[in-house]
Amino acid sequence: MTALVIAEHDNATIKGATLNTVAAAAQCGGEVHVLIAGHNAGAAAAAAAQIAGVSKVIHADAEYLAHGLAENMAAQVLAIAGSYSHILFPATASGKNIAPRVAAKLDVGQISDITKVIAADTFERPIYAGNAIATVQSADATKVITVRTTGFDPAAATGGSAAVETQAAQADSGKSTFLGSEIAKSDRPELTAAKIIVSGGRALGSAEKFNEVMTPLADKLGAALGASRAAVDAGYAPNDWQVGQTGKIVAPQLYVACGISGAIQHLAGMKDSKVIVAINKDPEAPIFSVADYGLEADLFEAVPELIKAL
Structure with missing residues (x-):
């Protein structure tokens, strides 16, 4: 079994949610690979290779991957999905946008917002606003999972030495275009x-x-x-x-x-x-x-x- 983590990054650094997701992936058993899909994201790929527990980083680079548009990201994940038993996303705005597309295309059920890995096919997730915890078992060949990052301690950002493998970028879907963003700037922590x-x-x-x-x-x-x-x-x-x-x-x-x-x-x-x-x-x-x-x-x-x- 091998798990694939879809990294969140800004093309230069890895976002913290990725470290929690790597920790969850490690508990699924087998190797952990990380996908860095972006533009001029060599620095992010190098940072991902340093994460403890990661054995391979797959780096796909194209201008239309720069902003993580869900259509293009899903296509990139689907291109390599056949090699993995588990595909994990942080349960963030980005991860929740991409994961359902991947699950639908693979014709599998998505396992959302997990807070615990019991076994390779069994997970815990909160329901009813956290008032109850559901134990979910999946018989799907590929498990598509979003990870509630607060449920897992982050993997160490340093100490790893994974190989970085270059992957050909999938063609631009043409279904969406990044026009711009308004970033709220603050001196306070995120x-x-x-x-x-x-x-x-x-x-x-x-x-x-x-x-x-x-x-x-x-x-x-x-x-x-x-x-x-x-x-x-x-x-x-x-x-x-x-x-x-x-x-x-x-x-x-x-x-x-x-x-x-x-x-x-x-x-x-x-x-x-x-x-x-x-x-x-x-x-x-x-x-x-x-x-x-x-x-x-x-x-x-x-x-x-x-x-x-x-």
Whole structure:
């Protein structure tokens, strides 16, 4: 058995989600190969070759692979899919876009969002917003899998010495074209990769209060800023800060939830955090059921005091 990991990269460096996916692939048994499909992505291929546990890197290079368009990426994966028992993608926006196309073309069922590998054909995945864990067994010859990256510790980025093999790029599908992107730039850590996250909820009351109360705490802790869906829907925080079932799934070392009640959809996105601190004046707030440390207090008083103490 050999597993293929579809790497996420920026043509120069490997994104963290790839390391978690390699760790999951290693647990499937057999060798682990990594596909780097991009443009002028030699540096990314070299970085992938350094990942511990990877035995081969397959490098396909073409201008139309530069931005990871799903149609072209799926064609590239399908060109080599016959050699693999498992094809794994990070369960990110990109991976979720490509994996179903590959599964459909191979006429196999996709196994989504796995958090544990029990055996080469058996996996665990959360259902009902994480309230239950389903054990899924697949009889398909090729397992197409997306990996919830918070469920696996990342493979070491160095220590490996895989061979890099050049693969001919498949022809441009012509079905989609990359026109441009608007990248939100921030000095803060990326939300899904941050070791510390400070999140605010509806109780903050306004975008001004959100910024006034949460930003100094995040600055003090060197943390990324997150928000509940209620806060995002109310316009207190941008959409890319949303943590939860319909936002980003995170598992930092420390998660500080301020004024977040803890609706099930939010808990699904952060309950795997190593240490959870909740500040809420409602003693019945569900967030306290998952918190390691809970402070029943008015956040407008507690957070400034916390900042002073830090």
